[in-house]
Amino acid sequence: MALKFFNSLSRTLQDFVPLDPAGQNVGMYCCGPTVYDFAHIGNWRTFVFGDLVRRTLEFNGNKVQHVMNITDVDDKIIRRVRETNTSLREFTILYEAAFFEDLKTLNCLLPHTTPRATEHIPDIIALIAKLIERGLAYKAPDGSVYFSIENYRKSGRQYGQLVKLNFDEMRVGERVRSDEYEKESVADFALWKTRIPEDGNVFWSSPWGEGRPGWHIECSAMSMKLLGTSFDLHLGGEDLMFPHHEDEIAQSEGACVQADGNRFVKYWLHGAHLLVESRKMSKSLGNFFTLRELLAKGFTGREIRYLLLTAHYRETFNFTLDGLQGARVALLRIDECLNKLRGLAGGAASQTDPEWISRFSLALEDDLNISGAWAAVFDWVRQTNRKLAENSLDASSASVALATWNKMDSVLGVGSPAEQEVPIEILNLVEARQAARKAKDFKQADSLRDELKAKGWVIEDTPKGARAKKI
Numbered sequence: 001m002a003l004k005f006f007n008s009l010s011r012t013l014q015d016f017v018p019l020d021p022a023g024q025n026v027g028m029y030c031c032g033p034t035v036y037d038f039a040h041i042g043n044w045r046t047f048v049f050g051d052l053v054r055r056t057l058e059f060n061g062n063k064v065q066h067v068m069n070i071t072d073v074d075d076k077i078i079r080r081v082r083e084t085n086t087s088l089r090e091f092t093i094l095y096e097a098a099f100f101e102d103l104k105t106l107n108c109l110l111p112h113t114t115p116r117a118t119e120h121i122p123d124i125i126a127l128i129a130k131l132i133e134r135g136l137a138y139k140a141p142d143g144s145v146y147f148s149i150e151n152y153r154k155s156g157r158q159y160g161q162l163v164k165l166n167f168d169e170m171r172v173g174e175r176v177r178s179d180e181y182e183k184e185s186v187a188d189f190a191l192w193k194t195r196i197p198e199d200g201n202v203f204w205s206s207p208w209g210e211g212r213p214g215w216h217i218e219c220s221a222m223s224m225k226l227l228g229t230s231f232d233l234h235l236g237g238e239d240l241m242f243p244h245h246e247d248e249i250a251q252s253e254g255a256c257v258q259a260d261g262n263r264f265v266k267y268w269l270h271g272a273h274l275l276v277e278s279r280k281m282s283k284s285l286g287n288f289f290t291l292r293e294l295l296a297k298g299f300t301g302r303e304i305r306y307l308l309l310t311a312h313y314r315e316t317f318n319f320t321l322d323g324l325q326g327a328r329v330a331l332l333r334i335d336e337c338l339n340k341l342r343g344l345a346g347g348a349a350s351q352t353d354p355e356w357i358s359r360f361s362l363a364l365e366d367d368l369n370i371s372g373a374w375a376a377v378f379d380w381v382r383q384t385n386r387k388l389a390e391n392s393l394d395a396s397s398a399s400v401a402l403a404t405w406n407k408m409d410s411v412l413g414v415g416s417p418a419e420q421e422v423p424i425e426i427l428n429l430v431e432a433r434q435a436a437r438k439a440k441d442f443k444q445a446d447s448l449r450d451e452l453k454a455k456g457w458v459i460e461d462t463p464k465g466a467r468a469k470k471i
C-alpha cells in the first residue's frame with residue numbers, strides 16, 4: 001500500500017506522490033509559533049502532528065526538508081512589546097528559546113530550518129513588489145499595501161480553495177488590516193502595514209514607506225525561498241485554513257508561476273482542534289495549559305507526547321488529566337517489556353520482525369491511522385510478554401524484538417525515558433551503590449550494579465558523579 005494523506009485542497013484521501021519521484025527531496029513546511037507567549041497544549045498537538053508526519057515520511061524512506069517559521073513580528077507581539085516596555089528581539093528571544101526547549105521535551109525532531117520573519121524582510125518586500133507589478137496588490141490611502149482579491153479572481157484564479165467563501169457578502173473596496181479575521185469578513189488583506197504610533201520602534205523601510213509585514217506574506221516568502229515555488233506538503237492547525245493558508249495560496253500563486261503546472265503546495269494537511277476536559281480551552285475555565293504547567297503537575301514530556309499521539313489528527317481530541325494518568329500506565333507496560341528484553345538481548349540486531357513492521361506501517365500509511373499503529377504496538381507487547389513468560393525467547397530473538405520496537409519507535413518517539421526521567425527506584429539503587437563503593441564494600445557495589453542491569457540500566461561514571469543510563 002502507498003502512503004495516503006487527506007488533502008484539504010481536494011478534500012479527498014490521496015496517494016502521496018512526491019514532486020521528486022524518488023522521494024529524496026520532500027519539502028515540508030509547518031507554520032511555526034508566534035513567539036509572544038508559551039505555547040499551549042492545543043498548539044503542541046499541531047506540532048506533534050507535524051513531527052508524526054515527518055517521522056512517517058522518513059520511516060517510508062523519504063528524505064524530508066522540514067521548514068518551520070518563527071513568527072517574531074505580528075500584531076500580538078507588538079502589543080506585548082509595548083506593554084512590557086522591551087525591544088522586539090529581547091521580548092521574542094525568550095519565548096523562542098522556550099519553544100525550542102518544549103519541542104525537545106516532547107521529543108519532536110528539530111526542523112532542518114527555522115527561519116525568523118524579521119530576518120526575511122527583503123524577501124517579503126520582493127514578493128510584495130511582484131504582486132504589485134502583476135496588478136494583484138495596491139497601496140491604499142492609509143499607506144498600507146493590500147492584496148486585491150477582486151483582481152486575483154479576475155486573473156482567472158480561485159480565492160477560497162480550502163474553505164467555501166460567500167463572495168455575495170463581500171463589499172468591494174473593503175480592507176482588513178488585522179492579521180486574524182473571520183470567514184464572514186473576507187476582504188483585501190494587508191501585505192505591508194504602514195507604521196502607526198502603536199508600533200513604537202518596530203518598523204522597517206520599504207518602497208512603500210516605513211512599516212512591517214503582515215503575517216500571511218511571511219509564510220509565502222519564507223516557504224518559497226527555502227523550498228521553491230512549488231513543494232510537497234504544508235501543515236498547520238485547522239484554524240489556520242482561513243484566512244492564513246488561503247492567503248498564502250493567493251500570494252504565492254499570484255506572484256509566481258509554478259513550474260510544470262504544479263501548485264504552490266501539493267498536499268495541505270490540517271490537524272484538528274483540541275478540547276481540554278471536554279471544553280474549549282480557556283483561562284477562565286481553568287483548563288488552559290501550557291506544556292510547562294503540565295510538567296509542573298508532575299507529568300513528563302513523554303507522557304504528554306504519548307497522549308497527544310493517541311488520537312487521529314483529523315479528530316477533535318479531548319485531552320484530560322485522567323488521560324495523562326492512562327498514558328503513564330500504558331508507557332509503563334511498554335517499558336517493562338522493553339526492560340526485560342534489554343536484560344535478555346545479546347547485542348544490537350540489524351534485523352526487525354517484518355510481520356509486525358508491516359502491520360504497524362500499513363496502519364500509518366492509511367492517512368496516519370495512529371490507533372491502528374498503537375493496536376499493533378500493544379499486540380506486540382502482549383505477544384512479547386507471553387514469550388518472555390514462557391521463556392521462549394533467546395538472546396538473538398530478544399535483540400530482534402528490540403530492533404523491531406526501535407523501528408516502530410522511530411515514528412512514535414516515546415521509546416526511552418529522557419535522562420531526567422530516571423525512576424526513583426533506579427536513583428535509589430545508584431545511590432546505594434555509590435555508598436557501598438565509598439565504604440569499599442565492592443561485593444555489595446557489584447551486586448547493586450547487577451540489579452540495575454537486570455532492570456535495564458547501567459551506571460556511567462562522569463566527572464559530575466555517577467548517573468544511570470538506559471541500556
Ligand SMILES: [Zn+2]
Nearest residue numbers: 031032219244
Ligand atoms: Zn504560516
